[in-house]
Amino acid sequence: MKIAIQPIGKIHTPYQEKFAIPRQPGLVKSATGVIYFEKEFNDPNYLRGLESFSHLWLLFHFHQTAAQGFKPLVRPPRLGGNQKQGVFATRSTFRPNGIGMSVVEFASIDNHNKQLSLTVKGVDLLDGTPILDIKPYLPYADNLFDAKSNIAQVAPSLMEVEFSAEVQGQISKLESHYQNLKTLIQEVLAQDPRPAYHKATEPDKTYGMSLFDLNINWQVVNQKNIVVSVQKK
Numbered sequence: 352m353k354i355a356i357q358p359i360g361k362i363h364t365p366y367q368e369k370f371a372i373p374r375q376p377g378l379v380k381s382a383t384g385v386i387y388f389e390k391e392f393n394d395p396n397y398l399r400g401l402e403s404f405s406h407l408w409l410l411f412h413f414h415q416t417a418a419q420g421f422k423p424l425v426r427p428p429r430l431g432g433n434q435k436q437g438v439f440a441t442r443s444t445f446r447p448n449g450i451g452m453s454v455v456e457f458a459s460i461d462n463h464n465k466q467l468s469l470t471v472k473g474v475d476l477l478d479g480t481p482i483l484d485i486k487p488y489l490p491y492a493d494n495l496f497d498a499k500s501n502i503a504q505v506a507p508s509l510m511e512v513e514f515s516a517e518v519q520g521q522i523s524k525l526e527s528h529y530q531n532l533k534t535l536i537q538e539v540l541a542q543d544p545r546p547a548y549h550k551a552t553e554p555d556k557t558y559g560m561s562l563f564d565l566n567i568n569w570q571v572v573n574q575k576n577i578v579v580s581v582q583k584k
C-alpha cells in the first residue's frame with residue numbers, strides 16, 4: 352500500500368544548511384519560522400482557533416536527506432557518533448518516510464496581500480522544509496513528567512559565546528534588517544554545532560555557518576566560542 356501526502360505549505364527559517372541547526376526544537380528559542388500555505392490551504396478557516404494554543408506540533412518532510420534513504424541502524428550524536436542504535440530508537444533524519452516532528456511556540460497568524468502565514472518560534476527546520484500537518488500541543492497529553500530516556504534525558508550542555516568588539520559593530524549595523532541577530536547567533540553557537548570528532552582534533556580551526564544570507568565564523572578558544580566575523584555572503 353502506498354499513501355500519497357500533499358504538503359500544506361513550506362516553512363522559511365534562518366537555517367540555510369543542515370550544519371548548525373539545533374538537534375531539537377526549543378533549544379534556540381529565537382529561531383523564527385514562517386509557514387506560507389499552498390493555494391489550497393491558503394484559507395484562514397484552516398487556522399481558526401489556533402491562537403488559543405501556546406505551542407504547536409509541526410509534522411514535516413526531511414526533504415534534503417530523503418533521497419539518501421535509510422538504514423535500520425544509525426549513530427546518534429548523543430552517543431558520541433560511534434555507537435549504533437535502531438532508527439526507530441532515534442530522531443534521525445534518515446528514516447523510512449522521512450517524517451519529522453517538532454514542538455514550536457505559536458507567535459502569530461498574518462494575512463498580507465491574500466497570502467496567509469503562520470509564524471512560530473524555536474524551530475529546528477531547514478529553510479524551505481515542506482510542512483505536512485500542524486496540530487495543537489496538548490499539555491495534559493503531551494507533557495509527560497515521568498518520561499525517561501537513558502541517552503537524552505536533558506538538553507545538551509551549553510557553551511559560552513563571546514563576540515569580539517569588531518563583530519559587535521558588524522552585528523549592530525545588521526540588526527536593523529535581522530531582528531535579534533546577536534541572540535540568534537549566541538543561542539545557535541551555545542549548542543556547539545561542531546561534529547563530535549572535531550572537538551578533540553581541530554583546536555585552531557575557524558568554523559563557518561550560514562544564517563539567512565550571512566556567513567558567521569567562529570573559533571573555539573579555551574572551551575568558549577569566539578565569533579570572529581559576521582558578513583553578508
Ligand code: SAM
Nearest residue numbers: 369372373413414415416442451452476477480
Ligand atoms: N525535531 C525533529 C524530530 O525529532 O523529528 C527533528 C530532529 S532532527 C535530529 C533535527 C535535524 O534535522 C536538524 O539538526 C537538521 O540537521 C535536520 N533537518 C532539519 N530540517 C531538515 C530537512 N528539511 N531535511 C533534512 N534534514 C533536516
